[in-house]
Amino acid sequence: MAVTTSTHLHRHYGYLKSLSIDNMATQEAVFIGANRQTKVADFYLPTKTVAFGAGKCIALWNPLDEHNAGVYCTLKAHNAEVTSVKFIGAEKLLVSASADATINVWRGDERWELAQTLEGPKSSVTSLAVAAGLIVAGFADGTLSVWSEHDDAFVLSSQFLIRKGFLPLALALQKLSDGCYMLAVSGTSTDLMVYSVCVAATVDVELSATVEGHEDWIKDLAFRSNGPGDWMLASGAQDRYIRLWRIKANNNIEEEDPTKLKLLSNKIYKFQVTADLHLSINFEALIMGHDDWISSLQWHESKCQLLAATADTSVMLWEPDEISGIWVCASRLGEFSSKGASTATGSAGGFWSCLWFATGDAEYILANGKTGSWRMWENRGDGGSWEQLPAITGPTRSVTDVAWSPSGSYLLASSLDQTTRLYTRWMYEGDGSRRKHTWHEFARPQIHGYDMICLEPISDTQFISAGDEKVLRSFNEPRAIAKLLERLSGISADTSSTVADAAALPALGLSNKASVPEGNGGTVEDNDARETNETTNITAAMLSQLQTPPLEDHLQRHTLWPEIEKLYGHGYEISCVDVSPDGKLLASACKSNNTSHAVVRIFSTHTWLQLPPCPEFHNLTITRLRFSKDNRHLLSVSRDRMWAVWYRNDDDTFTLKYSDQKPHSRIIWDGDWLPASCGTAFVTASRDKTVKIWRLDGQEGRFEVESNLKLKEAITAVAVTPRLIEGRLLLAFGLESGAVHIYTYSERAFLQVLQLDSAIAPADRINRIRWNPAHHKENIMLSVASADSSVRIYSVKVPAVLGN
Secondary structure, eight states: OOEEOOSOTTOEEOOOSSOEETTTEEEEEEEEOOOSOTBOEEEEGGGTEEEEEETTEEEEEOTTOTTOOOEEEEEEOOSSOEEEEEEEGGGTEEEEEETTSEEEEEEESSSEEEEEEEEOSSSOEEEEEEETTEEEEEETTSEEEEEEEETTEEEEEEEEEOSTTOOEEEEEEEEEETTEEEEEEEESSSOEEEEEEEESSSEEEEEEEEEOOOSSOEEEEEEEEEETTEEEEEEEETTSOEEEEEEEEGGGOOOOOTTSOOOGGGOEEEEEEETTEEEEEEEEEEEOOOSSOEEEEEEOSSSSOEEEEETTTEEEEEEEOTTTOOEEEEEEEEOOOOTTOOGGGTOOOSEEEEEEEEETTEEEEEEEETTSOEEEEEEOSTTOOOEEEOOOOOOSSOEEEEEEOTTSSOEEEEETTSEEEEEEEEEEEOSTTOEEEEEEEEEEEEEOSSOEEEEEEEETTEEEEEESSSOEEEEEOOHHHHHHHHHHHOOOOOOTTOOOSEEEOOTTOSSOEEEOOBTTTBOGGGSOGGGEETTEEHHHHHHHTOSSSOOHHHHHHTOOOOEEEEEOOOSSOEEEEEEOTTSSEEEEEEOOSSTTTSOOEEEETTTOOEEOOOOOOOSSOEEEEEEOTTSSEEEEEETTSOEEEEEEOTTSOEEEEEEESOSOSSOEEEEEEOOGGGOSEEEEEETTSEEEEEEEETTTTEEEEEEEEEOSSOEEEEEEOSSOBTTBEEEEEEETTSOEEEEEEETTEEEEEEEOOTTTSOSSOEEEEEEOSOOOSSEEEEEEEETTSEEEEEEEEHHHHTTO
């Protein structure tokens, strides 16, 4: 296969706490979850950087950053999910593999540059192993490809089919001597295959041994050097066992006892690599004790200790007993799985990968799970206890909507990963007397059984959301979360409408249940017995003790918001929802391919009763609903390429007032109203690559196009600042490629003032973009929801953008 060199050599990604573009915009936060792959992450010691696959991006994070800045950069070049990430530290290279059948080589240290793209068979890359000057990859079609480095570029040196019908799940590469390597290959077989790799003028790869022992697919492999001519290979499988294999060279090879009974456990596999190098492999030890599939293995960099992450949501540290030599568990971190819950019985939880590194006098263990979040433990003493520290979180699938609270104090986001998440700033004491802040996930109000589609806040303590179902659900902020946000984020706690201290999700339900202790209008019997103890709510008590943002353990169980009401009426899955600025009405629409279902339904937020729906007009799915800032009009845009403006009557019924049959030539993806001070006007954004400003002509009694803007690609999201800024409007446009453009609008003219650099822009379609309703004189926040599974927050510097 040909080796192609990337044409994107101008892409540089800096090692910065925050990235800024021409002093106009600063990247405040990136929330993006790790992919569910066993080798999705690696650690780079010189800059203390963790790189992990996140959707089609590679996210960079410094877990030891004292500022808790989280993901500071995402590298973009792949077109599908990243399956593996590896550093070649000696050469300052980062190698990433993807389901798009490519392997990217990034060169740098603090700044990463895409240097080369390697292409193998046209199938997903399922496994990756690297060494200085060597890259080995396994593909979904069973092919193994080897690239060697020549003149600062990698060239394809060997490629062959491992075995027909075999999927390589794990590779491990160990250097034996100059130019000689041992390659272990495992996958959808119970056999472990060992290859010898000799690198000279050509690269020769030869199958040396096929080792038997496991009873199910082997998920991960890890080598360790015990000294000259002595190595250990650990293999973890779906049979829940870890097997250790001893590899010895030349004089270290033990002779077999001919009188000893020949068993599989004592079989010695011998082979020759070169004329001067002979090897033997034999079974060393069996490690038992895990309750589910082995996902990832890591050896300690200096001690004979093995770390295993498993699908039972635990990481276990194994070491040999000093006296007996039997491998025992020295530490167990994570969670204790419930009896009977395993991958074989349908559980999709657990840890997918783990990292283990030491800096200074401390050791750190990182593990990522199904929610995309990382867990982090620190040990500062030899043989001491492990302490869990705050780590990073983020969605694992496309983010469908973002919405700021009315006060602008926090951000809500919904995702196809079936969660609704709350992000805000953690205010803490910095150097001196100055307070600093970093962004974190503070609550996961909704963990659902359906993909989440849209949401909208009703007030600072209440929001409405809709998943890929026919039901709308409203939620109230519990007292425990309100007090947590007040203590750590400085958000004033308003508990006047609070109905519960906390909430829990029943085992067989989709509705979060309020936990109300005795003395507050409830009884002990009203609650989940595990969540209460007489008058004490365990969740509330736990959150009240936190001095940092919630850990992933808390987010999954103790930050739910109680569900107040369900709203019915739609015939198909909800597509969009909006709440009037006065908080009294909400409008929603559902997927449709006919007029009878493409109806806007209206609900009262006070009684939760359905009011008369808007008259029929659209004939395909309504993609966006927006109330005007003065509460008098409702805008709807649709896949049928039409928009409609509904007038709100005094009795809260709606009348079709204005419409346009051919405003755009393609789907209208989004729309938004201009501030009330600008008159009655709105903006629409379409797949036809145009943005149009529509203004009500009082004399003609209809909306006319005031301005028209043509871009180079489809516009999928639009947002207008809630108020004029120095007499001008700021409009943000999200595009299909993930690009974000910001324009000013005044005197019927658009002027582009900023395009976010590719280094900080999302890597895929923008699904929603929102300005923070509260802004200071110096800056205004912009939130972006992208199909690349990220939530991003930017701070736009107003004086710089306006040219002041």
